Amino acid sequence: xxxxxxRDVRKVFDGPNGPxxxxxxxxxxxxxxxxxxxxxxxxxxxxxxxxLINGLERVTSGQLLVDGDxxxxxxxxxxxxxRRDIGxxxxxxxxxxxxxxxxxxxxxxxxxxxxxxxxxxxxxxxxDFVGLLDRAHSYPDQLSGGQKQxxxxxxxxxxxxxxxxxxxSTSALDPQTTQDVLRLLQKVNRELxxxxxxxxxxLEVVRAIADRVAVLEDGKVAEQGTVxxxxxxx
Ligand code: ADP
Ligand code: ADP
Numbered sequence: 749x750x751x752x753x754x755r756d757v758r759k760v761f762d763g764p765n766g767p768x769x770x771x772x773x774x775x776x777x778x779x780x781x782x783x784x785x786x787x788x789x790x791x792x793x794x795x796x797x798x799x800l801i802n803g804l805e806r807v808t809s810g811q812l813l814v815d816g817d818x819x820x821x822x823x824x825x826x827x828x829x830x831r832r833d834i835g836x837x838x839x840x841x842x843x844x845x846x847x848x849x850x851x852x853x854x855x856x857x858x859x860x861x862x863x864x865x866x867x868x869x870x871x872x873x874x875x876d877f878v879g880l881l882d883r884a885h886s887y888p889d890q891l892s893g894g895q896k897q898x899x900x901x902x903x904x905x906x907x908x909x910x911x912x913x914x915x916x917s918t919s920a921l922d923p924q925t926t927q928d929v930l931r932l933l934q935k936v937n938r939e940l941x942x943x944x945x946x947x948x949x950x951l952e953v954v955r956a957i958a959d960r961v962a963v964l965e966d967g968k969v970a971e972q973g974t975v976x977x978x979x980x981x982x
Contacts, residue, residue: 750777750813751911751943752784752801757810759796759967770796772967773810783937783944785958785975787951793967794947798915801945802834803827815910832860835904835942839916841896843888849875849899850884856906874902878932894925901932905942912936914946918953930957955979 759771771793778784788794799805800812803819812819815833822830843852850871857867875881878898888896897917904912914933918926934957936942946958954961954975961978963971971978 749780751780751815752776752778752945753811753813755811755813757800757812758808759793759800759805760808769967771800771807774964774967774969776962776969776972778943778945779960780943781937781941782959783933783946783957785954785961786945786947786964787949787954787961788964789949791966792964794949794964795915796967797964798913798945798947801911801913802831802836832856832907833909833911835907835909835912837897837900837904837912837914837917839919841888841893841900841920843896843899843903845888848885848887849880849891852888852899853902853906856903860907870906874906877905877935878902892925893921894928897921897925897929898932901929901936905936905940910943912942912944914944914948916948917946919948919950926953927956933957951979 754774754776757771757774758769761768761770786794786797796805800807801814807820814830817830819827819830844855853871853874854867857870862870872881875884878901880895880898883891883895918929921929930953933944937944946953948954958975960974962969963978
């Protein structure tokens with residue numbers, strides 16, 4: 749069963765020279781428990797797709813179902829709650845530089861109202877999972893890029909989301925670190941059962957970890973299928 753489903757979704761922005769069809773009639777389904785790749789060049793509509801899924805933008809037309817809810821029908825308050833079911837990681841990590849590693853991971857738990865004892869237990873569990881238990885009291889500036897993204901992953905998973913959106917999450921990393929982070933994402937998927945959507949312009953990333961993939965071009969899905977189908981068949 750799909751956990752994310754786009755049905756003829758369109759998102760139109762007002763541009764200086766007329767309407768911009770950023771997402772232009774997209775149909776796609778992300779199945780529960782899979783790693784789904786969205787690949788496309790700059791300007792293809794990837795960020796808009798992400799912002800629609802997490803409710804930062806509303807669809808112009810069409811239906812977008814996220815974990816059973818038509819997000820277009822949700823109020824701002826309901827969307828805010830929904831957003832907690834979706835973890836996000838980013839190209840530039842987006843960590844709070846004035847907070848320690850533990851403090852960064854604590855943040856979504858504080859927002860969700862977890863009591864301190866539960867929070868501390870959860871933080872230790874997450875840092876252990878991503879291999880950074882010994883860096884709990886370090887600041888982001890003291891970490892390598894790969895370590896920062898591990899903190900990003902721990903923070904994204906803190907409140908136990910069902911979906912993890914990885915938006916160009918390895919684009920700032922060297923090839924070896926990219927491999928390490930992708931392996932960690934696979935562990936998140938297999939051991940925690942989190943559905944992962946990987947959005948990237950890097951073919952190798954999708955090839956390495958996605959079960960299925962959609963190729964986005966000019967706001968449209970040009971191809972969709974298994975990684976084998978999309979990248980092997982002519
Ligand atoms: P990608 O992430 O694949 O680079 P985007 O989703 O950022 O693509 O952009 C798709 C198209 O929509 C681009 O032409 C971009 O300029 C346009 N666009 C995105 N967001 C806005 C916005 N808020 N206002 C106007 N145009 C936008
Ligand atoms: P902030 O940066 O938000 O002011 P801290 O970085 O000092 O706060 O710590 C955030 C939270 O993480 C606190 O609740 C703290 O008790 C907890 N914490 C710190 N180190 C660990 C650890 N090794 N394992 C689990 N929890 C920890």
